[in-house]
Amino acid sequence: MKYDFENVIDRKGTNSLKWDLFDDDIPMWVADMDFKVAPAIQDAILKRANHPVYGYTIVPNGLFEAYINWWDRRYDFKMSREDMLYSIGVMPSISSMIRSLTDVGDEILIQSPVYHVFYYVIEDNNRKVLENPLIYENGMYRIDFDDLDEKLSKSKMMILCNPHNPVGKIWSADDLNRIGELCRKHNVVLISDEIHCDLTDPGIKYNPFETSSSYDKVITCLSPSKSFNIAGFQSSVVHTKNKELLERIKVQMHVDNSDSCNVFATAAVMAAYNESEDWLDELREVLFENKQIVKDYLADELPVIKLVECNATYLLWLDCSELKVPSKVLSGFLRTNQGVFLSAGIDFGKNGDNFLRLNIACPQELLKEGLGRIKAGVIALNTINKGLY
Template identity: 80%
Template sequence: MKNTRHDFQNVIDRKGTNCVKWDFFNDDLPMWVADMDFRVAPAIEKAITNRANHPVYGYTIVPDELFDAYINWWDRRYDLKLSREDMAYSIGVMPSISSMIRCLTDEGDKILIQSPVYHVFYYVIEDNNRKVLENELIYKNGEYRIDFDDLDEKLSEVGMMILCNPHNPIGKIWSESDLARIEELCRKHDVILISDEIHCDLTDPGVKYNPFIPEENVVRCLSPSKSFNVAGFQSSIIHTTNSELLERIKTQMHIDNSDSCNVFAASAVIAAYDESEEWLDELREVLFENKGIVRDYLASELPIIRLVECDATYLLWLDCSDLNVSSKVLSEFLRTNQGLFLSAGIDFGENGDGFLRMNIACPQKLLRDGLGRLKAGITALNIIKGSF
């Protein structure tokens, strides 16, 4: 276990806090929804406490300092220059995408996504009376890649593509050449490309994230919510160098009432980006170590389950296809038999069946408990005969 300045090993009891992860389903050990069981960075906690000490919590404007925090972060961290005039505030990435679907496409239109992918992409498309068109990722020898021939063909049928980078649930950072090819094909077919980059800061130590270099047909969705575990403050931005697109989106977000700022959001974002970089880098080390624990445990105790190697996010994609049982059945059995909640792969698309998604952003005590429950559950299901 690595030594860190900050506490990533103390188990914090989150039950009874109206917590989606721990209270919504009341499972013994939830390792599904994408938030972390770590205490936030001290600077964020201090900033929120300071704001809470002021006894009035009224309507709040979005201060320039919030946009400056994004600009400085992307310049310092990724050597990418953002301009204030190219940004707009939103209460979250998915509300932003929902607004963009409404103002940039028509009902009945097809929108392309790359499955297996974040399940809310399906909901936000279908709930807005649009149709999902899937460019299924190719899985071979434990790795995923893009089927560019299929992508080229299907982009001719849509006006919008939603990209996930790093990709949830497989944890893959798309290469610069992949991104360039995607953008080239979108431009060829006159497709607006929405890039969800919410997990971008959560790379393995020493691994470079490849952001989209601003292009006229690209809208990027950015937020510190995953990186710094501040999703409850509901804060994000969109970024595009296309001023016409930006104005249309801002108008729709205003109509949707998704452009307002809650009283704590700015304090959290500014403290995260301006004062918590060291905490984030320690977190990345912890998550990398946790991933190694999972890899080693599966190899020695559960070799029938394979870890799909990844280089970003705290979400691991587990290949359970050799168990010959649907991911939904397996996930439900683990919950009822062991109190362990892992996401069923089929929730991320039909080609995700046979996989489970595991959230490893937790103290090692909880992680090892989860791995033990996973093994016990599979043993109880009597799928692996004579292996233990």
Template identity: 80%
Template sequence: MKSTKHDFKSVINRKNTSSLKWDLFGDDVPMWVADMDFKVAPAIQKAIKKRADHPVYGYTIVCDELFDAYIDWWDRRYDFRMSREDMLYSMGVMPSISSMIRCLTQENDNILIQSPVYHVFFYVIRDNNRNVLENELIYENGAYSIDFDDLDEKLSKSKMMMLCNPQNPVGKIWSKDDLAKIGELCRKHDVVLISDEIHCDLTDPGVKYNPFETSSDYDKVITCLSPSKSFNIAGFQSSIVHTKDDVLFEKIKTQMHVDNSDSCNVFATTAVVAAYRNSQDWLEELRETLYDNKQIVRDYLENELPIIKLVECDATYLLWLDCSLLNTSSKVLSEFLRQNQGLFLSAGSDFGECGDNFLRMNIACPRELLIEGLSRLKRGVIALNNINQLSKNF
């Protein structure tokens, strides 16, 4: 790895900070929920401290500076030029998606997702009394692709599609051709498309993702964006919704206001602006660090634990591990690793039944912690195999 000016090596003690990742279950090495164990970008911390020095923390408006920061970032990095009048503020991607489901579909409507996919997609659909339709991705020769024939057939029965771009958990960057085909099929069946692009900045060095709205001319699309994953500021609960469709825009705006999901955290604007304006160098070093961590995992599995295969990916800090040779359900495997080794990896079945041969591993952590997690994974697999072998002998 190149020399860095930011600290991605120090292990930060996050226990007793009301951390969802470290305090909810008390596992020794939690590598499940998607936040990072790195120090935040210095520019963000500096800006937050400056705001915190002001002794009043009252109700906060969403200032134009926040929207300008989004516009400049996507224009500069991805040639995606947004207009202020097409943007809405939201306290998070999933709260806004929940609002969109309520105002753009009816109860018992079908909403299509492409599994394996972010598990909250399932919950937000079902909790709003809609039906999940799964367009299962094709897994072949260690890589994922879209089953467009199945997608065509299921979109004919759907009112909405939820796209994950890049894809969580498989780390796939969808090509412009793939996105254009999705847009064509949504137009054919008059389906509203929500594109969750929250992991967009977390690609391998030198690799860029393709925004849906620069890859397709379909108009009934809503893009959800946030710096929360890229800069590890999910606790500030901030995102935006973008759509050029005036009818969709007004419906979403009204529903988010009804749901009170359009309010702003007192520190949110400060954090977002500092991220997009002053933290690009930190992000580039982060991407190098994540890429190096990915190589560590690849080499470790090949040399120390070849029974588990790494699914190749170009984006996110979430690795999708093919554990099919273990012949153990992902729920059983995940729970065994927690109980036996204190290692918490996400069960693949959480992302759809088609993910049951997999585990999801969060590698956004210092190398020392990553190596510890891999060592525990190896010890856990050996222990599980020994138990299975013993059971066969009796």
């Protein structure tokens, strides 16, 4: 192995959201990784840091070219500079889109269980959440297209998670095309959040929405923050070929002050996309191996919890329905009893309450310690509940 994905890095005392916000021994919740970044990224940041002035920063064309070349090379998704906007993050971008493309009181559709911040960004902007619950059957998820058709008739906007967080699903090109046709039918603006797109199993690629559908009212949100573990630099882009939508979003992002640039962000992003591809591909191998460790461990040591089949992200969706315990109770007990923190499924929607979300983006030593604590916590809880499962 060329890169270091094995050594456990002490992140406490670094103002880490994951490690310093709470006093948990093993936090396995928020979506960042406990691995060192690619060396090229660290080198680029140190080089920029060596210049002693950190003033206001412009976004160079080289950053957009890095995005364009990456998606063309890896996904045959051809973008143009004039169709892109810079933003400090995917969720700030989506918030600006909601304000610029919908009205107060409008209904915005999401597919639950889904990233919990989707709920907040809709409700905090005084819009209404409309859910198209995913169908969970035989350990897998699929879209209820009949329900989607009905719900889109009431919606002004749809926010798609592609690949899907938390269930780890890569939507097929056929699925995306059907979604596009339904959005066209009901004249619904579609936002595709593709932030997890690079984190797929080895040999598998995701399908960009804009290469899978000809629908023209589509905006894609892209960022290297998950793929290269650089969320702290707050950098992303928005892409759409629809000039009217692009202009309205551009104006709103400027009003929201979400189009500014971190002084280190451009260096980090360009080093990621231009110089760190082999690091990412090695990371994908590591994450796939970690996923197999979890799968085997649950099957051999903790069969009461089932791993939902997935092929993207480093966030595993665990079916805990046999435990007959609400997810908040289960997550809370694992924290207080064992010091291991997983996300409660209820946070992702009511239909997520039988699940926990597990972040496996950490060295195997830490992952195995976490799994052991989960097992010990489940055994302790079962003892308290007098063997209900």
